[in-house]
Amino acid sequence: MTKRIFKKIGILGGGIAGLSLANFLNEKSVVILEKETKVGGLCRSYNAGGVSYDIGPHIMFSKNPEVLRFMTTIIPTNRIKRSNLIFLNGRYIKYPFENFLGQLKDKKIIDYCLNAFLHNPYKDMPAENMLAFFLKTFGEGITRTYLQPYNEKIWKFDPSMLDTQMVDRIPKPPEEHIINSAKGKYSEGYLHQLFFYYPKKGGYQSMVDAVAKKVLEKGVEIYAGKAVINIKKDGKVWKVKTPAREYVFNRIVNCMPVHELMKVLADVPQNILETAGRLLYNSIYIIIVNVKKENVGRHFAFNIPQKDIIFHRVSKLDFLGRSYHKPGSSTLMLEVTFRENDGYDKMGRKQIIDLCIADMINLGFIDSKKDVNFTDFRKEKYAYVMYTLNHRRDTDAVLSFLRNRGIESTGRFAEFEYMNSDKVIEHSMSLAEKMNKK
DSSP, X not given: OOEEEEEEEEEEOOBHHHHHHHHHOSOOOEEEEESSSSSBGGGOEEEEXXXXXXXXXXXXXXXXXXXXXXXXXXXXXXXXXOOEEEEETTEEEESSGGGOGGGGOOHHHHHHHHHHHHTOTTTTSOOOSHXXXXXXXXXXXXXXXXXXXXXXHHHTSOGGGBOSTTTTTXXXXXXXXXXXXXXXXXXXXXXXXXXXXXXSSSOTHHHHHHHHHHHHHTTOEEEESOOOOEEEEETTXXXXXXXXXXXXXXXXXXXXXXXXXXXXXXXXXXXXXXXXXXXXXXXXXXXXXXXXXXXXXXOSEEEOOOTTSSOSEEEEGGGGOGGGOOTTOEEEEEEEEEOTTSSGGGOOHHHHHHHHHHHHHHHTSSSOGGGEEEEEEEEEEEEEEOOBTTHHHHHHHHHHHHHHTTEEEOSHHHHTOOOOHHHHHHHHHHHHHHHHTO
C-alpha cells in the first residue's frame, strides 16, 4: 500500500527557487520534492580532480541589496573584480566589446564599428527583435563584428527570430564613449557587475547546501531522488504521487521545468500542452579541462564568437579563489550549447571533449594535447530559456492556466524566464511574501 503524507504546502523542485521559497515562507508544514539525488538544480556543483565547478560560471551579484546580502552572508564568499574578455581575430578584447574597440588593433574594423555607430540609419527605426535592437542601438559594425555572431552561436538560432526581452535593458552607449573607445581611451561598462562574489569553497553548491540546512532546521522536509509521476486535484487538495508515496497538499508551487510539469499534471487541455511545447530552450555541455599550462593569463571568462570553434565561452576557474586552483595546473571550463536534433546532441562525450581540446589548441589557449592532465563532462538538458518571438504570449498563456488551477510558479524554467540565481531568489522572496499574507 502506498504511504500517504499530509502537508500544507508542496514545493515541486529542489533547486534554488524551491529552497529559497521554503526559507522565506512562514509556514513550516512544507515538503520539497526533488527528482535528482542532490538538491540545487542549475546551481548544483560537481568535483573534478579536487576542483569544484558549476553548470556554467555562476557568480553572485544583484541590484537588490536584500538578495545580495542573503547570498553573500549565508556562506563565506570572495569579492572578485570582473575580468572578462572577448577573443576575436586572435586578439583579446575587454568586455563589454563596445567600450574597448581600440583593442581590435585593426583600423578598418575599428572605423567600421565607429562610423556605423555615429551614422546609424537604423537608430530611429522600431526594434521588435534582437537583431533589430542591436542594429538600432549599436549600428551595423558592432553588430556584425561581435554581437550577431556571438548570439547566433550561443542560441543556435537566428536573432531576428528572438524578441528583445534579453536585451532591451541594455542602454545605448553615449557617443563620447564609443569615440573614445575607438581612440583607445577606455571606460568600464555594466558597472553593477564590475565586482561579484563567489563561495570561498565548494562552488555554488555550498550556498545551496546552506539554504537547505536552514530550511531543514525550521522543520521543512526535503525528499531528494523523488520523481513526481502524477499530480491531480481532488476536491480542495492536491495529490502528488512519486513511485513510493502519495503526498496530499493544500497548495502546491511549481519549481520544476514547466515542460516536465506538463507530463505529470492531470487534465491539461490540449491547447495548453501544445502551447507549452512551443517554448524553446537550449541544453548545454560543460567540459572541464585541467592543463599543465595555458596561455590565457589571469582572467575569468572569454567569449568566443567564431563559428568554427565549438565552444562559445571558456572560464578559468582558478580566478575564483585558492580553493579552485590545483597547484601546478589550471582548470578551464568550456560551454557548448545545443538543442535536440541539431547535430551536437548526437555527439558522445569523447567526441565533444576531443573537439574542445583541438579548438583550444587552434586558438592558442593551450599548446598541445600533452598539456591536458584530466577532463570531466556534464550534460544539462535545461540550460537557457529562449526568448522567441512568441515567448511572451505562450509563456503567459501557460502560467495563467496554472494560476487559474491554483498553482503558483517560481524559478527559471518554472516561470520560463531567463533569470540568474539572484533574480530567482528575488522572485521566490516575493512569492513567499504573497503566500505569507494568505
